Amino acid sequence: DAWQSPPPLQLEWLPQQEQDKKTSSMWQLLAESGIPECTHEAFASFTPQEFGCVATDLANLEGFLDTLDFFAEPSRVLVTSRIRLLWKKCQGMSDPVSSSALPGPAPQPQHVQDSGWVEMFPKKLGTDRSWRYIPWKLRLSEEQHEQQSMRRPSKAPRLESLLFDDVPTREIPGPSIGKCLMQELLNLQAYAIALCGGAHLHTLKEMNRRFVNRCYERYTAESFLRGPTVEEAQLADQRLWRQIALLCNEEQWSMDEAIHEVVVVRSELQTLLMPRP
Missing domain, CATH: 1.10.150 (DNA polymerase; domain 1)
Structure with a gap:
């Protein structure tokens, strides 16, 4: 067959x-x-x-x-x-699978590999040690940052959202805010600076205590004076930290010394938050 x-x-x-x-x-x-x-x-x-x-x-x-x-x-x-x-x-x-099909790069030294990130999406860190002012709307905890990221719409992302980072922000009500919210905004930065070794936590919290007390100081009706609004308080906080940053970045002062110089010696906090007519 x-x-x-x-x-x-x-x-x-x-x-x-x-x-x-x-x-x-x-x-x-x-x-x-x-x-x-x-x-x-x-x-x-x-x-x-x-x-x-x-x-x-x-x-x-x-x-x-x-x-x-x-x-x-x-x-x-x-x-x-x-x-x-x-x-x-x-x-x-x-x-x-994809890495085995392509020739791999030359092996790096062991100390570089040990210090490398193991996260899928590593944090963006730099070597710049200078200090810059952080606006209140950008002061978010890790939990608040994740909540803001989860609120993104489920639609397909636009081209500009893929090319540029969408920095989460928080809404600051006006013309006045509650005392607890202001303390949260100030102390959030204080704890972050203390964890990074910028200044002692007691120094930062003492500065914040004076700032909040000055903002919410009460005045009699006969004086026709008022405390600063939230915009004026943010501007005062910005000017205070710019003076502190100038001493830290250019004069090489420690942050504890710079805060004491600006807040206590120069009494800039009392001047910037003086009562308004």
Whole structure:
């Protein structure tokens, strides 16, 4: 008998087997991540490595999340959080594949590798040790910074938002603010400076105490005087810290010495926050 080639069904079986292997590993990750089965079909065409490359950052991932349909249980916030964690996990699986295909850079010295960042998105730090004034609207704690970042719209990012950093800010009400809010704004910077070793915390808090007491000092109606508004208080704080920064940056004073010179010796705080008619 003449030799016969295998039937076409046998040739089609191998790609189907690879496809089953491909989807099974992805569905296993979906099940481990706790993502509902109703959304699994949207991930069926991806391998874990391919899904790790579906977006370059979390902002671009929002465009993929907008295409998914979510049901009442569990909540959309919980499901999207799990998908983000799955994307980060798949991104870690895709990195070795892409790096092995390209020639790697020359090995760095051991002390450089040990001091390198291990975070996916490292903080932007510089070597500049000079001090600059920080406006009140930019004084945010880490928790407040994350809350402001989560309020971004779920629409696709514009070109300018990809090219430039969108710095989160806080709203400062006017013309006056509560005493607790002013203390929070001043002490937030004080703790940050103390943690960085800029000045002693007691020195910074004593300066803030005098600042707040002067802003909220009461005057009789017969004097026709008032305390500074929130805009005037911000301007006074800015001028105080500019004088302190001048002594620290150009005269090489310590910050504790500069604060004592400006606040106590020169009495600039009393002058800038004097009562207004």
